[in-house]
Amino acid sequence: MQPNAEGLYRQMYKSRRFEEAVTQLWNDGHISAEMHLSKGEEAIVAGVLDHVMDGDALALDHRASAPMVMRGIDLALLLKEFMGLEGGLCRGMGGHIHLFSPEHLAASSGIVGATGPAACGFAIAAQHLRPDKVAVAFFGEGAMNQGMLMESINLAAAWSLPVIFVCKDNGTAVTTSSADVTAGDLLTRARGLGAHAVSVDGTDVDEVWSAARDAFVRAREGKGPMFLHATCVHPEGHFLGDPLLRMVRNPVRELRSKVGPLIKAATTGGSSLSERAVSLGSIAGMLGRARETQKHTRDDPIERQRQRLEISDAQRDELERAVDDEVQTAVAAALRGLEAQP
Amino acid sequence: MQPNAEGLYRQMYKSRRFEEAVTQLWNDGHISAEMHLSKGEEAIVAGVLDHVMDGDALALDHRASAPMVMRGIDLALLLKEFMGLEGGLCRGMGGHIHLFSPEHLAASSGIVGATGPAACGFAIAAQHLRPDKVAVAFFGEGAMNQGMLMESINLAAAWSLPVIFVCKDNGTAVTTSSADVTAGDLLTRARGLGAHAVSVDGTDVDEVWSAARDAFVRAREGKGPMFLHATCVHPEGHFLGDPLLRMVRNPVRELRSKVGPLIKAATTGGSSLSERAVSLGSIAGMLGRARETQKHTRDDPIERQRQRLEISDAQRDELERAVDDEVQTAVAAALRGLEAQP
Amino acid sequence: MKTMTFAGAIEDALMKAMSDDPRVVIFGEDVQALRMNLYAKFGEMRVRPTPISESAFLGAAVTAAMAGLRPVVEIMMIDFVAVAIDALVNQAAKLEVFSGGRWKAPMVVRASCGGGYGDGGQHEQTLWGWLAQVPGMKVVVPSNPADAGGLMLSAIEDEGPVLFMEHKLLADYWIDALANAGRINLEYDIPEAGARGEVPKTWEPIPIGEAKMLRDGDDLTMVSLGVSVHRCLQAAEELAKSGVHAGVIDLRTVTPLDTDAICRAVEKTDRLLVVDEDYKHFSLSGELAAIVLEAGLGAKFARVCVEDTIPFDRRREAQALPNVPRIVEAATKLVSR
Amino acid sequence: MKTMTFAGAIEDALMKAMSDDPRVVIFGEDVQALRMNLYAKFGEMRVRPTPISESAFLGAAVTAAMAGLRPVVEIMMIDFVAVAIDALVNQAAKLEVFSGGRWKAPMVVRASCGGGYGDGGQHEQTLWGWLAQVPGMKVVVPSNPADAGGLMLSAIEDEGPVLFMEHKLLADYWIDALANAGRINLEYDIPEAGARGEVPKTWEPIPIGEAKMLRDGDDLTMVSLGVSVHRCLQAAEELAKSGVHAGVIDLRTVTPLDTDAICRAVEKTDRLLVVDEDYKHFSLSGELAAIVLEAGLGAKFARVCVEDTIPFDRRREAQALPNVPRIVEAATKLVSR
Numbered sequence A, B: 001m002q003p004n005a006e007g008l009y010r011q012m013y014k015s016r017r018f019e020e021a022v023t024q025l026w027n028d029g030h031i032s033a034e035m036h037l038s039k040g041e042e043a044i045v046a047g048v049l050d051h052v053m054d055g056d057a058l059a060l061d062h063r064a065s066a067p068m069v070m071r072g073i074d075l076a077l078l079l080k081e082f083m084g085l086e087g088g089l090c091r092g093m094g095g096h097i098h099l100f101s102p103e104h105l106a107a108s109s110g111i112v113g114a115t116g117p118a119a120c121g122f123a124i125a126a127q128h129l130r131p132d133k134v135a136v137a138f139f140g141e142g143a144m145n146q147g148m149l150m151e152s153i154n155l156a157a158a159w160s161l162p163v164i165f166v167c168k169d170n171g172t173a174v175t176t177s178s179a180d181v182t183a184g185d186l187l188t189r190a191r192g193l194g195a196h197a198v199s200v201d202g203t204d205v206d207e208v209w210s211a212a213r214d215a216f217v218r219a220r221e222g223k224g225p226m227f228l229h230a231t232c233v234h235p236e237g238h239f240l241g242d243p244l245l246r247m248v249r250n251p252v253r254e255l256r257s258k259v260g261p262l263i264k265a266a267t268t269g270g271s272s273l274s275e276r277a278v279s280l281g282s283i284a285g286m287l288g289r290a291r292e293t294q295k296h297t298r299d300d301p302i303e304r305q306r307q308r309l310e311i312s313d314a315q316r317d318e319l320e321r322a323v324d325d326e327v328q329t330a331v332a333a334a335l336r337g338l339e340a341q342p
Numbered sequence C, D: 001m002k003t004m005t006f007a008g009a010i011e012d013a014l015m016k017a018m019s020d021d022p023r024v025v026i027f028g029e030d031v032q033a034l035r036m037n038l039y040a041k042f043g044e045m046r047v048r049p050t051p052i053s054e055s056a057f058l059g060a061a062v063t064a065a066m067a068g069l070r071p072v073v074e075i076m077m078i079d080f081v082a083v084a085i086d087a088l089v090n091q092a093a094k095l096e097v098f099s100g101g102r103w104k105a106p107m108v109v110r111a112s113c114g115g116g117y118g119d120g121g122q123h124e125q126t127l128w129g130w131l132a133q134v135p136g137m138k139v140v141v142p143s144n145p146a147d148a149g150g151l152m153l154s155a156i157e158d159e160g161p162v163l164f165m166e167h168k169l170l171a172d173y174w175i176d177a178l179a180n181a182g183r184i185n186l187e188y189d190i191p192e193a194g195a196r197g198e199v200p201k202t203w204e205p206i207p208i209g210e211a212k213m214l215r216d217g218d219d220l221t222m223v224s225l226g227v228s229v230h231r232c233l234q235a236a237e238e239l240a241k242s243g244v245h246a247g248v249i250d251l252r253t254v255t256p257l258d259t260d261a262i263c264r265a266v267e268k269t270d271r272l273l274v275v276d277e278d279y280k281h282f283s284l285s286g287e288l289a290a291i292v293l294e295a296g297l298g299a300k301f302a303r304v305c306v307e308d309t310i311p312f313d314r315r316r317e318a319q320a321l322p323n324v325p326r327i328v329e330a331a332t333k334l335v336s337r
């Protein structure tokens, strides 16, 4: 079986366009506080979601928009929720980190690691009520150090729960390089917890799709959980307006107020000179890593998939235009909702 | 370097005699509630503790008496604590699951898994204040499913903390067979968390001692944590008066009231016949495992070490008598404390 | 007339609920042994022993409930919920609001609680006020077999998360396993009427949020729950001998609180004595004070609670827990004020 | 005269404490970025970024403190403490009692808290009453730079566990990172006097447990803390226009509570209005009611708190948090009673 290249592209493209609209609304001040994008993860989400059917469940982390979009949740409902409108998916009560769609058995949580237990519970319910249905957990590599997630992998394996644990590894948790705080390796860890485990390039939707197919087959057959590790890059950093990216993108404005105190701190007493030098080195490294994420357009999962399409340019344009329209319609509806707000 | 066979035997014998005294006091009603013995774990504790020096720290679980005894904590202080006397180690406020000796940097907790974070904290303090000192965490194999313990192994590995994680694996957590609820395997799991990991026969104090020596050397050299997995049997079950052991040891009296309702429940409706048969099978299996632990005298770590002693019978008798006296003196002191209680 | 033990009543109610509704499932540590009869009857899929992974399985209970089951998930002792409480505080309790009222988690968290048998401060807490503090949680604390069975049914039927707390002194099997453990030379102050009592012929749900007036009295109102209810009744008897007439209310539910019943009684007596095995500060007793004041009742008020970490030593433990002499003393002071 | 921002004052106090005492170490997620200046000055061993393993590193802080360090451990937002609270509830808070008074854990838990910038109910809680409920914990909640610096020093010097809570609306860097994030088109109701203010020339510890009377008033006493203190002051101004004279007390410490200061003020005004950004029930506001009643003061009482999970939508969020109109309304009702 082969993936449908166009269908996957469509999904990824839609998520990307949707998030671009979200970025605009956020920039305009219509969306409050933290907004974590799925941008850069589209191939992972598309490759996994393509195997999801009704009755399957989704446990989503703070980057829930791509899965929700690709699961077919109404875009206007999502936007209105992000904007805190009564007409939103959760009547404006949950917001972008706390999205819920009972019809799709899709639930998100802002607590890092919470998608592990959540997916297990969905899978337990499936074992009782929806045989051969599965649950998917999405989380980052940083979440793999949260105890409840590790507990959940073991629970799923011990109970042969139909769970697919999808670890989206961008190498970074907020500002921390996961390599610095994660020991051992995640595949071994997952195997030590009893899960079948594979690693793929998460910017290649075909690779993800194939690995995910195996995972879904296994899970639907009652063979227990799979740990699917997929690498990716977040070109928008941790969330919109990421302070590190602001410094990288606009060093003059953003660093001005910070450099003075930093130099002062680093040069007046404290630890040994060498320790202070190490600190400055890792601060530079942190900014360097942030800068790196800006160069990864060659790894852009959507570009990659676009190159692979075997349809004519006209057909592709049409596909894209249809998506653009859908997104624009949703934005218009959301903005109307905003105006109608008392 | 070779272990001192006599010294290890002395430690194990002392712990055993001490716990026999504890059992007597508990049977006599002088000790309240749950009393978890280290009985069966003596070789693990002795083999590890032999490498401990002043400034090293101990994070202890609900089976803290052997480590406390072998660490040289006054036996009367321990007994008085178990009896809730003002003169006890913790003035009778902590009791047998919550034992603390600041002089020995020894702290216990009744929360399964809590020794992981505790050992990490001790080790962090060592890195700052006591270079080349280490921290030991004791816990059971059941605790390896508690998230905070897994988190701790990763933290220790990521920070190269001098921690020795000692997993005392008796295959059972209260009444549950760990094989039924633990997936993967613990060595792989520990390695996936970045720890060096080895497994030994925990009833052979020599084996434990040698593995522990490596662990301490590594840790003192700043090479990070080691996971030391050691098998054992608990001949007293989970705690004194373990209900399963009571059923096994005294089936007529203990099972009488239970069998009727059980048969009734299993024979009147409910799930399918085959499912109910499986349940009855695993209940029988649970009792069978409990019965097994009663047969393991051949694996008794103290007997094993006794056979290996190369001293004369008279010397051994003298050694044992000296320990017996020490324990008896402590018991007498504790009972005097009890009488002096207002 | 049918009588049952406290634990027997809960088992019986569960037996009924599980027979009536296949969505009711139990999971938790050692349930194959702790719920042996249910395990034998309903099999391992419905009574499922877990690893020692409270965060995973309590969290799983929330979404299992969201996806159609009615889990009764067990935390062996409520003290241990501290390792897993995110699942309640940040997930289950907030779901209904977060989802704009569109999704609920009908789950029961069953946990033993309470002291009086010398198990130390990390194994004898009640923590009901702590759990009640988070909006979205319901917390029930039965004091006798009939309430235990009826409240268990309501907890299972409820559309949201309900914490069902079972005091160890009332549940014979906990005393057998943790306190006596085969010994016969120890004594516990077990309230007889709490540990065994009349139950209805067939179980009916008892509404969550209704307190019960157990004794009328004009001089002061004692408000209590769980084991302490029985201490209050005993104290009321003693007080009666010296001519003090104390009413006793059994809250049965910590949240939602039966504000009306409490205020009605206090309005009459103008004196409120809260007797609560939970911690004294920032908990249930304070909330009761606030309720009374909000109702414009400037009643005389005192509380007999647990003031600090519970001591291991049984003598000091007995002093730390609400007991009859402490209640009598506090009541006597209160009526003389 | 020296002024500092709220966050700057905390950093400055930490800089002093860390310079004076090599036992003071910081760890938590992203501290190399969040505490960049301290990181640059003191190096990675003393300012150490952790994995997202709150249970491990909060638990580790307890024993690190027991073994001689003075950790300032960071929980990024107090909401997240739910995944790790066992380390406080069952370990740190109980240590002193458990060890018969022989061992203590001198640690500070630093956490951001509070709402007002549209981040949703899982990221805007305060939870201070929840944490105060467990005997053995101290909880401080500064409302301005001077108190923040002075209380941080006391928290570090304290021999037991102290929770130091930093309201996000007061700390500019949180607003920058979480709320504005480079945007300039949003508004927040940031209390100026809380976000920046005078600080002493050299830092002196401010005793934990001392409330501060900020405004005298004969008609009612408002008791508050954190951001809400500023709302109260503003409300008091408004009330003054209509001839109502409201006193305002800034608790500064949730536990131990400054019972004397509270009772003294309430005795005079006979009216207590608690304004608390924490949950309404089973929390701080109830405890204050109990304290007043226990002191024999049958004061008129009301509370303006958070009643349910905080809504995401900023309009509804603003209604859910204590705000000036709600306070004025409650106060007006209270004085007319």
Ligand SMILES: Cc1ncc(C[n+]2csc(CCOP(=O)(O)OP(=O)(O)O)c2C)c(N)n1
Binding pocket: A062, A063, A110, A111, A112, A113, A139, A140, A141, A142, A143, A144, A168, A170, A172, A173, A174, A238, D029, D052, D054, D076, D080, D083
């Ligand atoms: C329990 C908990 N701790 C900390 C946080 C704050 N936080 C939110 S996202 C995040 C980083 C997560 O990293 P990762 O899992 O790799 O996901 P990514 O953001 O990289 O996709 C952190 C620390 C949180 N939300 N919950």
Ligand SMILES: Cc1ncc(C[n+]2csc(CCOP(=O)(O)OP(=O)(O)O)c2C)c(N)n1
Binding pocket: B062, B063, B110, B111, B112, B113, B139, B140, B141, B142, B143, B144, B168, B170, B172, B173, B174, B238, C029, C052, C054, C076, C080, C083
């Ligand atoms: C967090 C927590 N959950 C449950 C318990 C109850 N409990 C006490 S000991 C124990 C079993 C521990 O098994 P294991 O780690 O294998 O140690 P063992 O008793 O076999 O030595 C359990 C479940 C607890 N004390 N803490």
Ligand SMILES: [Mg+2]
Binding pocket: A140, A141, A142, A168, A169, A170, A171, A172, A173, A174
């Ligand atoms: Mg990441």
Ligand SMILES: [Mg+2]
Binding pocket: B140, B141, B142, B168, B169, B170, B171, B172, B173, B174
């Ligand atoms: Mg075990």
